[in-house]
Amino acid sequence: MTAIYRRAALIGMGLIGSSMALAMRERGLVDEIACNAKSLRTRTTAAELGLADQVCDTPEEAVRGADLVVLCTPVGTFRELAERIAPELETGATLTDVGSVKKRVVESVGGLVPRDVHFIPAHPLAGTEFSGPESGFSTLFDNRWCLLTPSKDVDEAALSRLISLWTAMGASTEIMDPDHHDLVLAVTSHAPHLIAYTMVGLADHIKRVTNSEVVKYSAAGFRDFTRIAASDPTMWRDVFLGNRDATIEILGRFTEELFALQRAIRTGDGEHLHEYFSRTREIRRGIVDAGQDTSAPDFGRLPSRKN
Amino acid sequence: MTAIYRRAALIGMGLIGSSMALAMRERGLVDEIACNAKSLRTRTTAAELGLADQVCDTPEEAVRGADLVVLCTPVGTFRELAERIAPELETGATLTDVGSVKKRVVESVGGLVPRDVHFIPAHPLAGTEFSGPESGFSTLFDNRWCLLTPSKDVDEAALSRLISLWTAMGASTEIMDPDHHDLVLAVTSHAPHLIAYTMVGLADHIKRVTNSEVVKYSAAGFRDFTRIAASDPTMWRDVFLGNRDATIEILGRFTEELFALQRAIRTGDGEHLHEYFSRTREIRRGIVDAGQDTSAPDFGRLPSRKN
Numbered sequence: 001m002t003a004i005y006r007r008a009a010l011i012g013m014g015l016i017g018s019s020m021a022l023a024m025r026e027r028g029l030v031d032e033i034a035c036n037a038k039s040l041r042t043r044t045t046a047a048e049l050g051l052a053d054q055v056c057d058t059p060e061e062a063v064r065g066a067d068l069v070v071l072c073t074p075v076g077t078f079r080e081l082a083e084r085i086a087p088e089l090e091t092g093a094t095l096t097d098v099g100s101v102k103k104r105v106v107e108s109v110g111g112l113v114p115r116d117v118h119f120i121p122a123h124p125l126a127g128t129e130f131s132g133p134e135s136g137f138s139t140l141f142d143n144r145w146c147l148l149t150p151s152k153d154v155d156e157a158a159l160s161r162l163i164s165l166w167t168a169m170g171a172s173t174e175i176m177d178p179d180h181h182d183l184v185l186a187v188t189s190h191a192p193h194l195i196a197y198t199m200v201g202l203a204d205h206i207k208r209v210t211n212s213e214v215v216k217y218s219a220a221g222f223r224d225f226t227r228i229a230a231s232d233p234t235m236w237r238d239v240f241l242g243n244r245d246a247t248i249e250i251l252g253r254f255t256e257e258l259f260a261l262q263r264a265i266r267t268g269d270g271e272h273l274h275e276y277f278s279r280t281r282e283i284r285r286g287i288v289d290a291g292q293d294t295s296a297p298d299f300g301r302l303p304s305r306k307n
Numbered sequence: 308m309t310a311i312y313r314r315a316a317l318i319g320m321g322l323i324g325s326s327m328a329l330a331m332r333e334r335g336l337v338d339e340i341a342c343n344a345k346s347l348r349t350r351t352t353a354a355e356l357g358l359a360d361q362v363c364d365t366p367e368e369a370v371r372g373a374d375l376v377v378l379c380t381p382v383g384t385f386r387e388l389a390e391r392i393a394p395e396l397e398t399g400a401t402l403t404d405v406g407s408v409k410k411r412v413v414e415s416v417g418g419l420v421p422r423d424v425h426f427i428p429a430h431p432l433a434g435t436e437f438s439g440p441e442s443g444f445s446t447l448f449d450n451r452w453c454l455l456t457p458s459k460d461v462d463e464a465a466l467s468r469l470i471s472l473w474t475a476m477g478a479s480t481e482i483m484d485p486d487h488h489d490l491v492l493a494v495t496s497h498a499p500h501l502i503a504y505t506m507v508g509l510a511d512h513i514k515r516v517t518n519s520e521v522v523k524y525s526a527a528g529f530r531d532f533t534r535i536a537a538s539d540p541t542m543w544r545d546v547f548l549g550n551r552d553a554t555i556e557i558l559g560r561f562t563e564e565l566f567a568l569q570r571a572i573r574t575g576d577g578e579h580l581h582e583y584f585s586r587t588r589e590i591r592r593g594i595v596d597a598g599q600d601t602s603a604p605d606f607g608r609l610p611s612r613k614n
Contacts, residue, residue, distance in 0.1 A: 189527035220496035230591035233584035284537035
């Protein structure tokens with residue numbers, strides 16, 4: 001494949017940054033990869049794993065001469081990073097990111113980007129519960145969505161070029177308004193994560209049930225929550241602080257709904273419960289039909305001892 | 308293997324009943340299997356699949372001559388079933404169940420069991436989001452726990468015999484007090500299920516986010532909730548009504564904890580969030596270490612298009 005960009009600078013080498021490096025390299029999508037990471041340890045690991053052609057000590061150094069710059073750090077760092085790299089960005093370069101919130105990114109980074117640089121925020125909906133440069137893999141974005149939230153006056157050629165990169169990395173892309181992105185993600189990702197974090201944290205507090213009991217009997221449902229509650233703490237702190245309003249709105253609706261079900265349990269309203277649970281089953285069916293999950297029963301199962 | 312029981316009667320042929328039939332048959336644990344199911348359709352399917360030696364039209368007929376009777380229907384049906392089968396139970400037989408709540412079962416069934424029958428409530432922590440006689444498989448109980456809640460004066464020989472059946476079907480067993488069982492399960496199973504049901508049902512209500520958006524972008528976290536929110540509606544209605552007090556207690560604690568995190572988001576208390584999320588990550592580690600889940604990243608992933 002002909003390279004889509006000449007030099008890509010990846011700022012941040014966690015799960016997403018390292019996966020992008022591997023995907024771009026493996027599929028020949030860029031001629032050269034430069035990267036930077038805040039900690040020496042991550043830079044050393046990135047160099048050892050050969051994730052980039054140049055592992056730079058500073059973000060300024062990494063972005064010099066790059067026609068694609070990708071912010072892959074937690075969103076709370078974006079403003080300071082943008083301030084530092086803005087003077088170094090090449091004319092005609094594309095600046096993008098992979099942050100899970102978009103309105104805050106547009107507000108905090110948008111104003112700092114030089115006029116001759118194309119700023120196109122993006123969010124690949126891909127991840128695992130692991131983090132760090134050693135957790136990346138080149139197929140992370142296969143069959144996943146990447147949402148782009150460009151401004152209305154975006155340069156069409158720059159947008160097409162970024163879209164072709166994400167497509168070549170395996171993702172399907174969609175253009176969205178930043179506000180709508182944040183609301184959709186509050187429903188499909190941010191609120192579910194906070195709820196999972198809450199349930200898992202709660203289990204740690206119930207004195208009459210020991211932690212070893214929680215762990216032993218977790219396959220009965222709790223386990224499904226723990227995977228997402230094991231996600232990177234810094235990234236998620238920044239997500240919630242960065243998408244505060246939509247997250248709190250959805251959590252409010254969640255609590256309302258939870259109270260209604262709790263009331264049905266208390267008053268013995270079995271009909272209400274049954275109707276509700278039948279409806280949620282339909283939604284699951286929609287997700288499996290849309291290819292966003294497998295219908296294999298209980299996908300978290302361990303390999304059987306006997307078979 | 309020498310058969311552990313002569314004739315097992317399975318009342319109810321859903322996921323658990325059919326899996327028990329397959330496991331007992333495949334491993335030679337009983338000489339003969341009789342079964343009953345309420346609906347003609349389930350009985351017909353059970354007969355077609357050859358799940359039992361005799362598919363009986365009534366529970367009374369199924370239990371006649373059985374030295375093991377297992378109630379595998381939703382717990383809300385147990386009382387009426389016990390009334391019907393009690394006069395037919397053989398002297399020395401063991402009556403057990405697979406219900407997800409135990410205190411209510413002890414109360415509603417216990418008093419109806421003849422003195423010469425051993426009543427030993429049980430709960431295998433195994434399941435998938437599928438139900439019905441065609442969803443069973445013989446390895447469902449492998450590496451799973453089965454909790455038994457016998458009374459203090461239980462016949463030790465009868466208890467050992469039932470334990471050896473569960474062990475032979477692949478499970479590890481533990482003896483527990485019914486009250487404690489219900490609290491442990493409220494934490495590890497019932498509250499998580501209700502929360503998942505709530506989150507999935509909620510997504511259906513947010514007008515500004517379409518259902519197709521929820522489905523498309525579900526891999527970002529929401530998806531992990533939908534599997535357990537696809538579980539059998541009748542079974543779960545009965546679980547919540549049958550374990551009302553413990554479930555409501557845990558939900559109250561959950562809401563308290565959720566409000567504290569919500570407040571941290573509103574006030575921008577990043578430190579609180581980060582500390583909380585780091586702790587939940589540890590709990591996940593404990594579950595993986597205990598062999599109750601796999602550490603393979605993102606176990607719900609579809610097979611890659613490219614690899």
